[in-house]
Amino acid sequence: MLFSRRPTEDDTVVAMLASAIRRDISFGTLRPDEKLKIEALRQRYGGSNHSMRETLRMLVSEGMVEATNQRGFRVTSATEDDLADILLMRLEVEKLALTRAMVQGGVDWEASVVASHHQMMRAEDQVREDPNDVSALEWDEACRTHMLSLIAACNSPRLIDMAGRFYDQSRRFRLARLREGRIAFEARRTRHETLKTAIMDRDTQRALALLEEDIRADLRG
Template identity: 60%
Template sequence: MIFPLKRNDDETIVNMLASALRRDISFGILMPDQKLKIEALRQRYGGSNHSMRETLRLLSAEGLVEATAQRGFRVTSATEDDLKDIQLVRCEIEKVALALAIENGDVAWEGRVIAAHHALQKAEAVVASDPDDLNALQWDEACRAFSFALIDACGSPRMIDLQRKFFDQSRRFRLALLREGRIEFEQRMVRQKKLLEAVLERDTETAVTILVDDIVADLQA
């Protein structure tokens, strides 16, 4: 088991279990539409019946798991229509959030964006040369961190929450492209550098345009 069963803090257990399941859904270890049985998940990941059920409810709220009437839980589907819908929602949310962040962000925010971009560029260079699971996981987390840093000065906790939810739903599509060798890293790095420059110059129109292009390219390489 990944986690010991004896823990006093139920919330901590649920968060740890959710992180493990979220990762395995993103990497395709838990496949789209796969049924998720509590006992089998407990044997694999640890936790109690209660903590695993709460974990699945949390992932259901995030859109990664679906609860079916009297049929338990299953991994959410990953069809072409799902991809298009996630892409649409991400573009609309992140356009507004980035514009607000550029308007409201201070020097400290700029520093966080620069740091996240630097970490992403390093992760991209590593995974491009050796896309093993560990490097892929570190690259995926760097993508996530840069995406979040761009909008975290938008001033809307609800918008940030929505962006995180739909970003997490998009991760398995991007990781599938990575496994298939279909990501153009040089183009990504150029795009992200231009995006950073536009953000630092407070050029909202250019930044938003590049961001949308990056989201589309990121999911349909």
């Protein structure tokens, strides 16, 4: 019989370091293809050599960082081809997960979708009123939470985990569009209201079409 180990203090440090570095990659503070040196990262974010190396290995598994042939690390590239591939994977994974959730989700799932949609709209109002890094991050986190609520009833932890990872890899692109003023918020609000209605009506075909439209609009416009 297999047993999972208990989380350690080092696990907590690694999670905190990963969150900070993930955020800075998403906002472009750490640039695509930038080399990540352990000592420089420790001076910037804290932690030990061991915890920082474990952090980078975690981010490699998420696709945010790449290990180089010289046993070093660098920020994953962010080319047009990368965007196209991430878009492909988000569409495939999220549509599959939503299809399953539409079949298996109950009233509690519907309630969580409505609640996360409301929170996302509140965050959207805030970032439109005062667009800064804090409001942008809160908006992006609310969007991620809503995406996960849409697929929560798919009953596949691995599918949900995969959707979260590909969402994280897309963050740099959508946050860049936000900074450049290329998010059409009114159209986005209408799309999400219609998506919510389609989910409540259990209109799977309509919901999937709207989900695809939304992912494409967020990443490509």
